[in-house]
Amino acid sequence: MNKMESSEDSAQFVDKYMPQLIQRVTMVMPIADELLAEDMIHEEMYSNISAARTNPSKMRELFKALHSGGNKVKSTFLSTLRENEPNLVQDLECSGKQRGEPENKSTISLKYKEFIRGEYATVQEYNSLPGEHVKLDDRYTEPLIIQKHRQQREREEEIRSRGQNFYQVMDQRDSETYKSTKVERLFDPDEHGDIQRTVILQGHSGTGKSFTSQKIMSDWAFGRLYEDQFDLVFHLRCKELNQATGRKSLMDLLNYDQSSSSMIKQVLHQSPERVLFLVDGFDELKFSLDVPKDSLPRDPWTQCSPEVTLSGLIRKQILHESFLLVTTRSTALDKLKEVVKQPVRYAEILGFSKEGVEEYFNRFFKKKQHSQQAFDSVRKNETLFTACFIPVICWIICTVYREQFDEGTEMIQSLETTTSIFVEFVATLLKHHCQDLGQSALTILQGLGKLAEKGMEEQQVLFDHDSVSQTVSDPSKVPFLCKFLQKKRVSQTTMYSFMHLSFQEFFTALSYMLLGDEEAQEKVRELLSKVRRGKENSHLLPIVQFLFGIANKEVGKRLEDKKYISCSQGIWTQLKHFILEVIDKEKEDRNAIDYHISSMWLFAFHCLYELHVDDFVKKAMNTYTEFNLTHIPLTKTDCWVLKYCFQHCECIQRLILNWCKLSAEKIKILLPALEKCQHLELQVDDLADDDLDGLLTALGEGKSLELDLTENNFSDEKVQDLLVALTKHKPRNIDIGVKSITSNTADKFMFLINKAHADLESIGLHCCENVTLEANLQKNGVNGLSVSYVADLSDTDMDDLSAIIHPVDKLRLRFQHKDLYGQDAVSEGLHSQISLRGIEITLCGDPVFDWRKLFQLVHTLEQHPEWDEHVDELISLLHSQTSLEDIGLFVSRLTERCAVSVIRLSQACPNLRMISLHVVEQGLLLEEVLHLLRASKRRPDCRVLVAGWRCRKPADQCTGRKDWSLCCDDSVRLNLHGETFTENVIRHGKKSDRPNYHPKSNRWCVVA
Structure with a gap:
């Protein structure tokens, strides 16, 4: 290299000889000093270099700085290295020339890259007809990739969560904690500065492993990826390697333009460390790579059987300096571990994030209006939206929607149900990912159904190998199962799961339909009986919903066409009787205050929605005309379900939607239903004009x-x-x-x-x-x-x-501090200064009142709520009010001074009938204060109510109320009326026992 070399050439030299430089550079700190002086590295990076104990460790830290700085920093590093260790640089340059190494990539033929561009610029989809294809760049969406093995509880969290909660979990995975990464960083140095030459990229079926492989090839050929790292990238599809026969060398197995043959041979011979082999779909290999080591070839030109040649590549017997990326399903990971050469970097594709799902929809459709309509339709269904983390689910949904948009028709009925999409997903994977299993589709579904049913009975989402093997033949090849290793103390255990709990629920419902008619009816009868028993079997409700979805005419026809199942008339009769029974029970119990009753009501609507038989839904909905969904938090999915069901009601006499967490977005969905109401009780938040x-x-x-x-x-x-x-x-x-x-x-x-x-x-x-x-x-x-x-x-x-x-005729004024129960109410000691958190007064008649003075006092209390500073002013303002009837006070602490003030207030206001005193949050009722109230002279016609917490410890031992679990505290309600005194104590009270304040309705419960 000469002094006029470009920064790009210098950067290539540094990248190429990084392993040698890490081991051989001795003047690390002088070089780091110069880079720091020239502002090429930061102080923090310099400190990390200095702190490392050995020269190789210092060089690893230095290389982190070089990679983050880019070509300019690498070029400066090389210049500094020439000055400090010229012999080392000269030795590396000479060794390259002796091997006939090309000096820069401009000497490498562009023909191979042109060939790759043509091969990988487009992609065929599952349903592509001959000659049909789509552009890869128009469709590819970046997946979420992590490098951390998750614990059992973390996997269960992913499997069990749904909707927004699920994507919040996925957001947590996309973080440094889980070593989230991108495709372009797969071969970056690790935290120790080491570069792993073998990367295993695992993932479940349909998560986009092969799509990502094709994107890597395309981006490299277009100069967008790994351009500075690899001169050649080769793609070996295991599905195609299964067809290879005879004796083949590695060169024979590679897919390349023959006109580039001489150039490829030259690079493989001279610069194997500049070559990446991408082995795609290891799980699809039909042959074993368990080959004796001494029979493996040592170069890419020796011809052997395909399995021996591929084994030689993966075991790094061929071109051991080259780089290797292997994609595989998690179910084949243990077989790959047996043949791959360590050390290895493991990475896992989890699928799409929430943003990835939306991006995929935007890329799929040409019109923004269509993509938004399709995405909104999917987002309304929490189960379906959750399943969209699997890219193939996104493809299925978008494909069906596009067909409807192209035909100019409305969203088809079968697409609106969750079950219909799950059926399409199963059909797609059975057709394209199960051809070589040696089992019929029916056999596969029966085994999966038995496993799913067993798991649902035991409320289990993770299965050990033995339990899976009892129901599923060769589980490592079944695409619907996920496989992973779980640490158990000093050993490892192989575990399986379905992609998500919703798939387990679906396969359980499907398993009933795969049985003989008599046995199927008995199974369904037993399931419905368990659901009737109540909350303890609520985890079975989604299975019943899927049964209604399978009974859907369009879905049933799809399953029958595939010769999977046929829904019997007996099962359909059971389902109809069950749902009408649920509805009748709700009609009887509609006034009962029971969450399970209300949730069963909503569950019944979901079943009718999945069924989508309009005549039957109309019959079911017209059996009653009053709907009370108070206190049921409605999701967007629930709102769409209610819209569908309510549209089949001739009339809705009464609809109550209070405390349902309705937002503007949700209420828009329900608007058609509101038109039918005669009486409506509605609470909705966040409405704009x-x-x-x-x-x-x-x-x-x-x-x-x-x-x-x-x-x-x-x-x-x-x-x-x-x-x-x-x-x-x-x-x-x-x-x-x-x-x-x-x-x-x-x-x-x-x-x-x-x-x-x-x-x-x-x-x-x-x-x-x-x-x-x-x-x-x-x-x-x-x-x-x-x-x-x-x-x-x-x-x-x-x-x-x-x-x-x-x-x-009657006026009530209420002041409430903005943080009634919050941190502002917390006092650090038993005798801290009391603050007024809220006040409520009731005036009767048509009082003449100085409103301005009252409001000024109220606003002063808002800024400075200290009781002692304002109590005299408040009493002075109110004592002359003969119309004052009630007063309610919310204070942070009940002190003796506060108690005295309350008695003064009752004496100063002759018409005052009741004082309600609530001690909120951490405040405590002290015995000496309660004694003072009991002994005080009160007007016989004025009632004093006191609510709060009392400590049973002596005052000098009480530490104050710091949390709601303190066993020494009691929830106390005191009633002082004339000379009578009553007390209600709730031992070991919970947080729900505090004075009942409803911020939505701005109401307090006064203790009577």
Whole structure:
């Protein structure tokens, strides 16, 4: 090399002779000093080099810096090395020339790369007809690759989680903790600076191993990958090697343009360390590589049987300096370990991340509208969305959707169910990945079904080799199973699993259908009986859903065409009776407060959705017209299922969707169902102004409504639209989140109250602040109307607010600190300063009140909630109020001073009937304070309620309430009325025993 050499040539030299340089460079620190002085390496890198104990270790650290710096840093390193160790550089250069080594890659023929570009630029898909293909770059999506072996609990977490939770787990895998990597980094130095010349890339069926191999070949030929590392990359497909006969040398097995033969031979002879062999699909090999070592060839030109030649390559008897990348299913990993030469880098393709799934859909469709529509359709189904981490599932879904888009038809019915996609997946793998198993498809499915059923009975997702071998013949070749080694103390155990729990559930349902009719009916009867028993068998519910999916006419026809199964009339009759029985039970128990009842109701809807028999669904849905799904967190999948089922109802008399975690996205799905409701109770969060328009349109007119829209922040104009729209309905209880109140809003508010007073029970306007004004209006002694406003008064004119306050007969004002139960409430000692967390007062009649002074005090409390500083001001403000009826106080700690203040308050306000005192979060009720309350002089007509936690230890031994598991603390409810005193104690209380506060409805439970 001369002094005018390019930085690229220098970088190639450094990369090529890295192993020799690591062992032979002695002047490491002088070279590192110069690189640091020239800002070529960072201080941290220099420190790592300096800290290494030996020269080879120092060089490994230095090479990390060189790789991160690129060609320029490598070129500077080589120049510095020439100055410090010229003999070493000269020796390496001479050794290369003596071997006739080409000086740079410009001397290498481009014909081979041109040949590879033509061979690998396109790809044929499973359903491609002759001459059909797609561009690889248009379809390839980067998979998630990790290099860390997972523990049993981590694998179970992956297998059991679903939907968003599953992809959150996948995000955790895509991290440094799991040594997440990319294809371009597979041959990078490890943490010790060593480069492994053999990499095993494993993965389950359909995760994209072969696709990735083809992408590597294409990107290398186009100069996008490994250009500085490898002069030649060869691809050997094991499926093609199975067809090789006679005696073959490695050169005979390679796929290359014959015009490049001389160049290839030259590189293999002179620079084997610049060659990568990619052996794709090791698990598909029909022949064994267990060949005696002394019979293996030593060069790529010796002809032997194909298995001997391939064994020589993988065992590194041929071209031992070359690099090797082997892809395989995890089920064949143990056989590969027996023949591959150590050391080896292991990497695993997990499939797609959530972002990868969306990217695949975007790449598949030419039109953005189609890709988004297909992706949204899949994302609504949690089970299907989870399965999309497998690339072949994505391909199946996109292929069917594309057919519908091309034909200009709506999404086909069979595609909407989870079962239909699972059936297509099984059919695809049986056709393309099971041809050489020597077993019929029916035999394979029967074995998998038995294994899956056994696992579901025992709630097991990981299986040992013995239990798998009892049901599945040659499990290492079955593409639906995953195989891995699990450490057990000082030994290893071979374990199996299905790709995901959902596949295990599907194969269990399928196994029943593969039995004889009489046995199948008995199995289904037993399954349905277990499900009827209740929660302890809830893990079996997905199996029943898949049974309904298999009973789907389109899915059943697909299975019959494949000669897998035929759904008997007896099973179909059982399923119909079962689902109608579930529905009838729900009809009887619809008023019961039981989560399992409600969840079974939702489960029944999912079964009807999978069945997709419109006439039967209509019959089932019309047996009842009231639906109460309160407290059931609805997913997007649930919402689509409800939409389908509700559209078969002629009328919905009553629909209750409170505390269901409904968002704007979910409510859009349900809008068609809302149109059919006569009475609707709905709570929905995070609505934008535009979302409210869609909701109002769907509501139409004349409905009985209870709406909780507090967790929104509508503009004043949109609030006015809502208030006007409500005049066309029969509103009962309405809560609306607002930004402010203007005079126009106040006018429309009072207009609604006057127009709807016969039906209206309560209405609230809530801002995302912490002051709440609530007024109860008594209309002719019949209706109690609550008007609430939570506001930053800077956005609201007092005159506008007075338009609401003035006509009330009963007024309740509530202040709540923004962190009622949070860290601000935590006191570090038993005698810390008390803070006021919330206050609620009730005034009767039509009080004349200095509202501005009250709100100023409330805002002061928001900024500085210390009780001692404001209690006198609060008492002074309230003592003259003859209309003061109730007061509720939420404090961080009950001290003696606080107790004295409470008694003063009861004495200062002659009409006060009740004081509710709640000690929140870590606060404790001390015995001396409770004694003070008991001994105090209280007005006989004023009731004092105290709720909180009390420590049974002496005061000098109590450390304060730090967590909810302290066994020395009791949940206490005290009732002091006149001279009477009652106490309710819950020993070893749990967190749910604290004062019951509902942030959504802005309500506290007052202990009676």
